[in-house]
Amino acid sequence: MNRQNTQSCLPTPLGKFQVPEYPHIKPGVIDQQLQFSLIIPTYKESKNIRYVVLRLAQILDEFIPGDYELIVVDDDSPDRTWEVALSLIEEYPQLQVMRRQHERGLSTAVIRGWQVAKGNILGVIDGDLQHPPHVLKQLLSEVHQGADLAVASRHIEGGGVSSWSFIRRFLSRGAQLLGLIILPKVLGRVSDPMSGYFIVRRHCLAGVNLDPVGYKILLEVIGRSKIDKIAEVGYVFCERHEGESKVTWKQYIDYIHHLVLLRLSTGRFKKVSQSFPISRFIRFGLVGLSGVFIDMVILYLLSDPTTLGWPLTRSKIIASEIAILNNFLWNDAWTFADVSMQQQEIHQRLKRFLKFNIICLAGLVLNVLFLNLVFNFIISNRYIANLIAIVIATIWNFWVNLKLSWRVTQVK
Structure with a gap:
């Protein structure tokens, strides 16, 4: 049974972290291109993944029925999250699962998912229910109205956090301030550059050599891709009900490493969409x-x-x-x-x-x-x-x- 489940998983791409220009379509099969592909990176989320898929399917079936796919990219979780996700495919035909056994990290998991995706619009959402699924409709609406990138933000009207401690708020704001100092014209383009909940047009990422570090994939997308118009939608960051938080001090070190790497490697900053006030x-x-x-x-x-x-x-x-x-x-x-x-x-x-x-x-x-x-x-x-x-x-x-x-x- 385990062998059959493993064979049912999507193959994990190898090589460069580069999103192809055209959606991943199997040879000889027509009409596979989709409007939207949503990546759900997971690690030890077996208690959450079933409800996450249920809610996402309910919302997207109503908003863009049959024109989307959900791709769970699991980093070979010891609680076998990938296996739980595979068991849902019969009930949710838009669901696919990738089990990564030789790579780790949220950012790289998202890109590997995008590499096999069929959608012209690509997105990411956490698999722990901290990102409210209903906000997807607003994000997609912003892209339909012309945005290249639509970001779910905690720091605009309608946004916030549910019950963060003072220390967590302080660290989050401190990290954002540090980013504004090192990469002002990247982090300054959005109110919530630490967000892990967003969607982007495929052509903005196509052919770009990405070099992600740690968890903040949005920094990589804004810093390296060809994005013009950005829209933001407010959302309330919720506390998890099941599973354990992945936040560690190593993530803060990775974040600083990522900022410095972007600062040194991009050569020049992207143009700020809004002029200095x-x-x-x-x-x-x-x-x-x-x-x-x-x-x-x-x-x-x-x-x-x-x-x-x-x-x-x-x-x-x-x-x-x-x-x-x-x-x-x-x-x-x-x-x-x-x-x-x-x-x-x-x-x-x-x-x-x-x-x-x-x-x-x-x-x-x-x-x-x-x-x-x-x-x-x-x-x-x-x-x-x-x-x-x-x-x-x-x-x-x-x-x-x-x-x-x-x-x-x-x-x-």
Whole structure:
């Protein structure tokens, strides 16, 4: 029985990680080309795979009946996930299974699935029920309307995470921030570059030599492929009900390795589909100037001998915090008003203020660092060096707050 099951599996492609230009069609068989191929990479998901296939089939049978396929690519799971999936084929004829015995890794599993797929649109979804299947209809609709890539995002309206701990949120945001620093014109194209739930047109990937590392296949797709228009759809990342999480520290190491590899190998970055938000940046700068004025006034009132005469350090800390609060309130009500209007509850404002405060303090450290670097190694004029450092810190504060502070990251 096991031998028969193994023989029923799709053969695993070998060689380069390159998606063919035309769908994989058996010789002599016509009308095999499909609209959509969805890859479900799995490892130890035997308790989840049956319901995942059921839900996906229900949704796609309604939306594009008979014009899709589901391909489970299993990394030879010890719980025999591949065998459970094979047992479902008779009930779900659109299902196929690949059992990989000599390769490991989510990203490579996805590409191997795409290599044997028949669809003109290719997609990926987790096999652990953390990606809600019904979002597929919205993703496909975006591609039907002209998008080359449609990404399910946790960080736009309608998106969020269900019950992440503070540590997990911090690590996720930190990883995204690191990516924005190393690959700004790749990660900057989408609000959720860490997403593992998306669909893409085949021709955008065809013939491209992919070199995936770790789990973040979307980075590889955006960084190397020929993608013009990108659309995003909000979704809520759910907690798994069965099985165990695959998140380990090795994944973070692989992520950094992948970022560096992409940075070194792509040579140049892809064109950003949206221009730098100049008008928003100008508003941010004007708010910053008001903060400088308030900082100076408060510092004078607290520390000058003719007023309260408090110690300078204590006065400066208080003045800085009042200035930061002023800047936050104006940015929340003016610079990023379109986002903050969607998140008006007290706890949401407090979270944004905490993020803004931390980022501004990091900007202060950056300001001091660049002031010393410019003054000691480039320009010996302290005032010009300070101006350059202020500009760099302002750009930092604006860009990081744009990407991290004013985002929809939690829903009820």
